Amino acid sequence: MALKSFISTAKRVTDVRTFLKDSAKGNSIKYTSEQNKRDVLYVPMIKQQVTDENGNTVEVNSIISIEADIHEWRDSSNNSFHGCVCMKNVVRTDDDGNTINDGTCPFCDRVNDSWAIYNYRKNIEEANCKLTGDDRDKFLKEKGSSFRDEMKIKAAKPYMYILVAKFRTEGNQFVLDDSGMPEYDLKVWKVSASRAQALYDIPHNTGLELPGCTLVIKYPDEANVMQRAGHATITATNQPTIAPTAKYPALADKINAEAAKFDWEGISKAFPEFEGMSTAQAKKIMDNSFEQWDSYQKELEVNKDAKYLEYVVEPVKTAPSTVTPALGAVPVPNIPNVGQAANVQMPGQGVQPTVQQAVPQQAAPQQAAPQQAAPQQAAPQQSNPFANMAPTLNL
Numbered sequence: 001m002a003l004k005s006f007i008s009t010a011k012r013v014t015d016v017r018t019f020l021k022d023s024a025k026g027n028s029i030k031y032t033s034e035q036n037k038r039d040v041l042y043v044p045m046i047k048q049q050v051t052d053e054n055g056n057t058v059e060v061n062s063i064i065s066i067e068a069d070i071h072e073w074r075d076s077s078n079n080s081f082h083g084c085v086c087m088k089n090v091v092r093t094d095d096d097g098n099t100i101n102d103g104t105c106p107f108c109d110r111v112n113d114s115w116a117i118y119n120y121r122k123n124i125e126e127a128n129c130k131l132t133g134d135d136r137d138k139f140l141k142e143k144g145s146s147f148r149d150e151m152k153i154k155a156a157k158p159y160m161y162i163l164v165a166k167f168r169t170e171g172n173q174f175v176l177d178d179s180g181m182p183e184y185d186l187k188v189w190k191v192s193a194s195r196a197q198a199l200y201d202i203p204h205n206t207g208l209e210l211p212g213c214t215l216v217i218k219y220p221d222e223a224n225v226m227q228r229a230g231h232a233t234i235t236a237t238n239q240p241t242i243a244p245t246a247k248y249p250a251l252a253d254k255i256n257a258e259a260a261k262f263d264w265e266g267i268s269k270a271f272p273e274f275e276g277m278s279t280a281q282a283k284k285i286m287d288n289s290f291e292q293w294d295s296y297q298k299e300l301e302v303n304k305d306a307k308y309l310e311y312v313v314e315p316v317k318t319a320p321s322t323v324t325p326a327l328g329a330v331p332v333p334n335i336p337n338v339g340q341a342a343n344v345q346m347p348g349q350g351v352q353p354t355v356q357q358a359v360p361q362q363a364a365p366q367q368a369a370p371q372q373a374a375p376q377q378a379a380p381q382q383s384n385p386f387a388n389m390a391p392t393l394n395l
Contacts, residue, residue, distance in 0.1 A: 030270040031164060031187035033228050036221040038172075042165040042184070042245050042252070044259030045211030061211040064163040064259050069156035070273050071107040076152065076289045083273035086156035087282060100276070106283040107153050113290055114151045120308055121147055152289045160196045161271070162189045163262055164215075165255045167244055174244060181251050182244040186259060188267055195229075203236035210236075212252065214243035 033039075045061045052058050069086040087105040094100055122144060131139050165184040168175040174182040191199065203213045216235045222228040238246045245252035268274040287294075292310040299306035 028270045029186070029188050029267055031166060031189040033217075033219045033225065033232065035219065035223060035228065037219050038169075039215075039217045039219070040167045040169070040174075040242075040244070041187075041189075041215045041217065042167070042243070042255055043210055043213050043215065044163055044165060044186075044256050046256065046260050061209060063211045064262060065160055066264055067158060067160045068273070070159050071105075071153060071156045073107060073153045073285070074150065074289070075285075084277055084282070085273055087277075087279060088156075100278045102279050104279060106279060106286045108156065110153045110286045110290060111155050113293055114153045117293055117308070118147050118151055121311060153286065158193055160191050160193075161267070162191060162196075162199075163187075163259050164189050165259070181248050181254075184255065186255075186262060188270065190271065198234065202234050206236055208236050208238060212238075212245075212256075214238060214245060216242060 031041075044064055046064060047059055048062045049057055050060055069088075070083050071086055072081060072083050074081050084107065086108065087101050087103075088108055089103050090101045090105075091103045092100040122140075125143055126140060129136055129139060164187050166187045168183045168185065177183050199215075200210060202215075203210050213236050216237060218233045219228050220231045222231060237243055240247040245255065293308060296306055296308040
């Protein structure tokens with residue numbers, strides 16, 4: 001039986017402060033940025049009854065959105081990157097009563113191993129690096145960043161999916177419909193915690209509220225999507241000369257009415273992280289991804305000189321597995337005994353147990369090609385950036 005979408009696990013949210021990165025093509029529901037473009041967005045709103053801090057029932061304007069914790073993981077077989085909603089505490093069955101998800105999350109279960117591999121590679125790189133001073137620090141910092149990008153699985157991060165109306169434009173002019181009002185498309189904007197905070201602050205700092213606000217976003221002529229988003233300028237306004245909904249009040253009513261009927265179930269086509277996946281499927285993915293690491297751990301139990309060679313281009317005969325070398329793999333003829341990896345504090349968790357890393361000297365006449373690594377450091381603690389904000393948005 002086909003699996004149902006994970007959209008049912010997402011939490012509907014109407015307040016940025018209570019909240020806290022895609023490949024769809026064509027006319028997708030997903031909002032995406034373009035180089036050197038200027039977008040004008042309207043944030044639809046609905047009226048909701050909420051209880052304020054004093055226990056009184058009040059009516060507020062709310063955005064239309066959902067939130068979900070998303071794992072990012074890498075498929076070692078083809079070095080492709082994917083996302084999936086965190087399965088922790090998700091219990092689902094099919095129509096026949098068979099268990100699809102049992103409340104555990106195989107992705108969460110492998111985060112510690114992912115950080116252990118990061119530290120293993122980093123320790124080897126530090127031992128092999130012959131640079132000194134600032135050159136060494138810069139080199140190891142850059143390699144550490146690459147190592148983090150290549151992690152097999154990352155701790156789940158919160159994302160917000162906000163419904164917006166993007167106005168159609170040609171050049172600097174709005175495209176008008178037969179009634180003379182600007183045309184628009186409803187889009188879903190996926191934003192991280194930091195971007196969600198900015199989307200709250202920008203209108204709030206100018207005396208506006210996000211629900212019902214118009215955002216003017218100017219993107220730089222930057223090909224890199226992350227840098228483009230990071231360097232974009234966002235202005236909040238309700239000036240009739242800029243905001244179509246201020247000039248045409250009926251337009252705002254039309255958008256709000258359409259947005260209130262929006263069906264979130266369909267967004268899994270544009271956001272694959274909401275596609276259904278069983279606990280068993282997720283476990284198989286992770287077990288395959290960590291096959292060589294698991295073999296290395298078993299070999300360590302009987303051979304303290306065992307080596308983890310997944311990131312070596314030409315595995316030696318003692319390699320624990322014949323799986324295709326992973327992303328970033330380079331020849332590593334010299335694997336010094338770097339001892340054990342330091343304790344690593346996982347995001348949202350306490351200090352993790354020490355991972356034994358017995359990696360003795362491997363003889364080789366040639367110079368070791370630089371591995372990707374970084375200075376030993378703890379993983380950043382994940383927290384709710386909106387934790388200190390009021391539980392209701394007074395909009």
